[in-house]
Amino acid sequence: MFTDTLSAASVRHPKPPNTTFAYGTAGFRTLGSLLDSTVFRVGVLASLRSAKVGGKTIGVMITASHNPPEDNGVKVVDPLGEMLPQLWEPYATQLANSDNLEDDVRDIVSRENIDVAQAGLVVVGMDTRETGPQLLRAAIDGIEVFGRAKSFGELTTPQLHYLVRSHNDPGFGEPSEDGYNKKIVGAVEEILRLWNIQEPLEITVDAANGVGAPKLRNLSSNSIIITIVNSNTQDKSALNVECGADYVKTNQKLPSNLQPRDHQLYSSFDGDADRVVFYYADGPRFQLLDGDRIATLLASFLNKLLQQAKVEAKMGIIQTAYANGNSTRYIQETLQIPVDFTPTGVKHLHHKAQEYDIGLYFEANGHGTVLFSDDFIDSLKSAQSCSPEGKRALKTLILLTELINQTVGDSISDLFAVLLALRIQDKTCVDWGRDYTELPNKLFKVLVKDRFAFKTTDAERRLVEPAGVQAQIDALVAAYAQGRSFVRASGTENAVRVYSEAASAADCAELGARVCQLLE
Ligand code: 16G
Ligand code: ZN
Known part of the structure; x- marks a missing residue:
């Protein structure tokens, strides 16, 4: 029975005391130093998932995207490169918090009617964080309880998704990082040829000091010339700090180390290279293209x-x-x-x-x-x-x-x-x-006692709970030309987010601040 292997392995990955984990919008995400047991257990779950889908390849990605360097996270990727189905998220949470792993694994196996002998391959990748390599080993340890693991080391999140899909669907591309590169560069070069474009594509990219930097470098060719700033993946404390897509979007300003030439296009990736924003400078004006x-x-x-x-x-x-x-x-x-x-x-x-x-x-x-x-x-x-x-x-x-x-x-x-x-x-x-002009907008973060008390409807645009708050927001919004504001609980942080927009920047800031006050 699997219980021996499972207990022997799980002893090596003890759960930290007084911590509860929840599989949210982007998997598990918290301080990297707290995640060893969780990543091990996600490895176990990923091979159960592979068994459930008849031995198809599943993915595990270790990343905390745009979060600070000390954070880390983990998520599971399904055979065609999609996210883990929502029905399985509670299993991830159940295992991460389990005090009796054998029982909980047995419970999932029986509820999902899984034949564990069917477990196949799980491919694993990580971004460039300091805690990555150790967590990657924990994932492999978990995967090998039932299945087989193949580590690809450092990858962007989308590369890991590509690899999962191409392992299951050979028509999608070669199941290697090289295959990913060839598919992209091949398509770009052929489009350039079709349109008879001789000059190479050129841009400067802020890579957030993350994994996007080395991966982009691999794509350089005669027709693709990329200059990379914030490409230091050796300094582990630099990831996403004053740079990257999230910093640029949230603060609506340039990243460090980028001196823009007017009217020239630049772009920023986030720490795991699944987000990109663009921008240019027009004298002192910063135009974000999000x-x-x-x-x-x-x-x-x-x-x-x-x-x-x-x-x-x-x-x-x-x-x-x-x-x-x-x-x-x-x-x-x-x-x-x-x-x-x-x-x-x-x-x-x-x-x-x-x-x-x-x-x-x-x-x-x-x-x-x-x-x-x-x-x-x-x-x-x-x-x-x-x-x-x-x-x-x-x-x-x-x-x-x-x-x-x-x-x-x-x-x-x-x-x-x-x-x-x-x-x-x-x-x-x-x-x-010039296609259109954005309404001034602002994002606020409010620390509340219980973010789960905030329940929304209508694609998160309206609050249903706490009772009465939406009516107060509506009353505030009505006072501002082109005003709009909404409140939602973050899925990745212990906080509530408030968004506001209005015809003028001053109105937008005032509206947002007043909505925040309602929550205190
Ligand atoms: C996660 C989501 C991202 C979303 C963000 C919102 C995925 C892969 N990522 O990073 O799409 O914008 O969460 O964060 O789904 P929040 O809930 O903390 O505002
Ligand atoms: Zn990301």
Whole structure:
């Protein structure tokens, strides 16, 4: 019976006292020094999951994304590169907090009717944090109780998603980091050739001192010239500090170590390279081009290609409550594309996007991707176009389905998609910035006694509990031109977030501060 192996291994990974863990929006996330037992147990769960799905390959990613250097985290990736199904999240929490691991494993095995002998491969990756290597060993120890582990060492989160998918679906690409690189560079170079673009794509990227730096470097070629700042992965205390996508988006300012030339495009990745934001300087003015902008740029580019190729597609954009109100208006009124809202977190957005032939989802923070349905890809491949322009558009659309990561938001593939969309349409970053003007907006964090007391509805745009608070927010919002504000509990931190926007920056700050006061 497995109990011997399990107990022998779990003794090596004791649970810290007085700590409870919860599998949230992005898996488990807390101080890296507290996570050894949790990551071990997630390893056990990942091989149970592999057994449950008939021995398919599952993934485990060790990362805390944009969080401070001392944090770490872990999440499980399903066979096609999706997040662990929500139905399994309670099992992860159950195992992480278990005081009797054998009993709890047996409970899950029987509830899910799992034949543990079916457990197959679990692939593991980590970002560049100091606690990564030790946690990676803990994951492997857990995986090997039932299954087999294969470590890929340092990876971006989207690379790990790619590797899981390509292990299960050989048509997706070669199951190696090299295969990932070839797929991306191949698509970029072919698109450049199709459009007869001789000059290389060029940009400076702030890599948050994270894993995106070495991985981007691997992609340099004659047609891709990338300068990287904040690329120090050796100094473990530098990760995400005063740099990276989250810093730039939250503070709406430049990262350290970047002296911008006016009207030139720059970009920032987060610590595990699944988010990207862009920006440029216009004298003292800083123009951020965030996830909302990426969605609008790519949607209008795709629309143009569809028109040229004379192909019909049902296209939709999925946003969260954080999307700037003017981006939503621009999408609905100017681009005339339907917008859906879902709660924050990739698992919600991704599912909604799968309802379209082309579903674009981007969180304002820069996490997102474009999903093309299998049927739609097939229809592109069988479509005929007689004009050279139509043929080129068709070919470009097919190549974009390869370039853009179909499993999860990927800063690397999103970066190239954006650079190509701009170059092919002969659009500068300043033109992009002029598509619409953001409403001033601000994000606040409020520490409350119990964040779980805050329950929302309508894609997190309205509070249902604590009773009465939403009516007070409504009354405040009504006093400001183009005012909007919402309150939601963070899924990754012990805090409540408040978002406000209004026609002027002063109004926006005042509205947000007044909503925060309601919560104290
Ligand atoms: C996680 C989510 C991210 C979301 C963020 C919100 C995934 C892979 N990541 O990082 O999409 O924007 O949480 O954090 O789903 P919050 O709940 O603390 O505001
Ligand atoms: Zn991230």
